[in-house]
Amino acid sequence: MGHTISRRGLLQGAAGVAAASTLAGCAMGGDDAEDDAKGETSASNPLGVKEDAPLEVVIFNGGFGEEYAKAHEAMYRQRHPQAEIKHSATQQIAETLQPRFVAGDPPDVVNNSGGSQIDFNGLVSQGALADLGELLDAPSLDDPDTKVRDTLLPGIVDVGSYDGKFLSLNYAYSAYGIWYSQKLFEAKGWAYPRTWDDMIALCKQIKAAGIAPWTYPGKHARYMSWPILAAAGKMGGLDVIKAIDNLEPNAWKHDAVKAAAEAYYQLAVDGYLQPGAEGMDHVQSQTEWCRGKAAFVSCGSWLENEQKAVTPPDFRMAVAPTPSLTTSDKMPYEAFRGTGSEPFVVPSKGKNVRGGLEYLRVMLSRQGAADFTRKVSSLTCVRGSSEGIDLGPGLTSVTGLIDASKGTAFTWLYSSYYRKLERERVDAASAELYAKRITAAQWCDKIQKSADEFAQDPAIKKYKRA
Known part of the structure; x- marks a missing residue:
């Protein structure tokens, strides 16, 4: 890193x-x-x-x-x-x-x-x-x-x-979201999907065009836990995120978290993840993305600066919010994790x-x-x-993301309060999920068990998010 x-x-x-x-x-x-x-x-x-x-x-x-x-x-x-x-x-x-x-x-x-x-x-x-x-x-x-x-x-x-x-x-x-190349999308006539159904339909087209729909850093698979939690928060509301932050029982088993995990697990099941991504770190997967080997990558707004040495001059990277899971999500499509x-x-x-x-x-x-x-x-x-x-294309896109959200940006704090819960437990469970070694339901169970361990450990100072 x-x-x-x-x-x-x-x-x-x-x-x-x-x-x-x-x-x-x-x-x-x-x-x-x-x-x-x-x-x-x-x-x-x-x-x-x-x-x-x-x-x-x-x-x-x-x-x-x-x-x-x-x-x-x-x-x-x-x-x-x-x-x-x-x-x-x-x-x-x-x-x-x-x-x-x-x-x-x-x-x-x-x-x-x-x-x-x-x-x-x-x-x-x-x-x-x-x-x-x-x-x-x-x-x-x-x-x-x-x-x-x-x-x-x-x-x-x-x-x-x-x-x-x-x-x-x-x-x-x-700002965290899903990144893509504006040049590639314009050349192919693709539009960024605002719903999950549209995402899966577009992934099918992308794969048919000979490009991997998604890449990800299998060695730091928590990067792909971010869109799951963002989608869950948008679907179920901020209370879903706060329950996770507060180590509440069954917070990771909330219906919205389950639905989001199932959605992103579908990327693995349907073959929409780049072959070999399981063994990549963040720089390797992002470089594959910059080379046009994959259409989407989950990352934060440091991406442009991190990849400036290998990004083609006309690549025009852009970021968008996670697609809405349902038509009745509690947060608007424009909401993102910031x-x-x-x-x-x-x-x-x-x-x-x-x-x-x-x-x-x-x-x-x-x-x-x-x-x-x-x-x-x-x-x-x-x-x-x-x-x-x-600003460069990436940061220009980030400012557009912020403006479009109209104050609906949100975040979670569990990874601040309890670093090891994300860096070790969620990271490991996410690696297994995207490698199809566990199901979405098992992912929720596994992380909930870890969260319970943290909640019950008297040596760990607890924080309450109001």
């Missing part, structure tokens, strides 16, 4: 390997600690930043690099010229910062990302993160009459909330918590967000911040 880990639902990586056990066993101070640096609040300084308080920012130096952060720091310095800013970047977030959290001497802003991110469950349970609620209610940098919370895309607050507190700002925005990634936190024991909140407010300005998109070819969680920027 290499550097691309920073772009794929990083809050889902809620377990920082070795960091988890160490953090869980070390008290790091509660979130009721008052920061040392606090200044006077005013219209121009609503969060009460102490003007000469130093600010320390630590960035995960992954796929997005660190240059975007230097631009944000320059914006902060313009607003608070007396503040000295200490910037550093590392790929070893947990190894570098875990001892500092334990010692009560963390930085003021941390981009807690990458394969070595610090375990969120440990940070949350120890009260090591400042509540960002005050940031949400502060006026945005661009319009004093608009709160920061009203500038964010749907789902950003949900995915960064634990036990009802907003603790993590997931700055990048990932969520944040690339988490930023303000440690509660930082010396300049106010400055940390203000730094995030700077990041959430239209200038700060647009600069990020220009530098790293990724959307941010800020509404409309990509307007006027020359």
